[in-house]
Amino acid sequence: MNRYSHGKTHAIMSVPHARGDEPSALIATELNSILKILRAQGFLERLRIIRKELADTRTDLHDLKLRVGSVEERLTMVERAIVNIHAGIAMSHSRLDRLDARIERIERRLDIADAV
Numbered sequence: 001m002n003r004y005s006h007g008k009t010h011a012i013m014s015v016p017h018a019r020g021d022e023p024s025a026l027i028a029t030e031l032n033s034i035l036k037i038l039r040a041q042g043f044l045e046r047l048r049i050i051r052k053e054l055a056d057t058r059t060d061l062h063d064l065k066l067r068v069g070s071v072e073e074r075l076t077m078v079e080r081a082i083v084n085i086h087a088g089i090a091m092s093h094s095r096l097d098r099l100d101a102r103i104e105r106i107e108r109r110l111d112i113a114d115a116v
Contacts, residue, residue, distance in 0.1 A: 038044055
């Protein structure tokens with residue numbers, strides 16, 4: 001039990017009382033009154049619930065960030081595979097073009113006219 005809790009288990013239960021008619025004594029009295037009203041209306045419990053939900057949301061957001069990172073890594077791998085496929089297709093086209101040029105040279109040497 002600390003000097004702020006006065007034996008209560010709530011996180012914010014009361015403000016220490018100042019002595020005399022000091023301005024701080026008036027402020028402490030007002031704050032204690034406000035805390036009593038808040039407790040009576042369940043605001044503090046609602047705030048605890050909101051904090052818990054916020055913590056859960058943060059955890060969910062962290063998990064989502066990890067999953068999105070994993071998806072991005074996989075997408076990068078797929079994009080690289082597509083680039084490799086395109087490179088393979090380009091090499092095949094280049095080889096076909098060279099074969100076509102060789103066939104044309106052979107046909108010219110043999111004086112073979114296009115039958116088509």
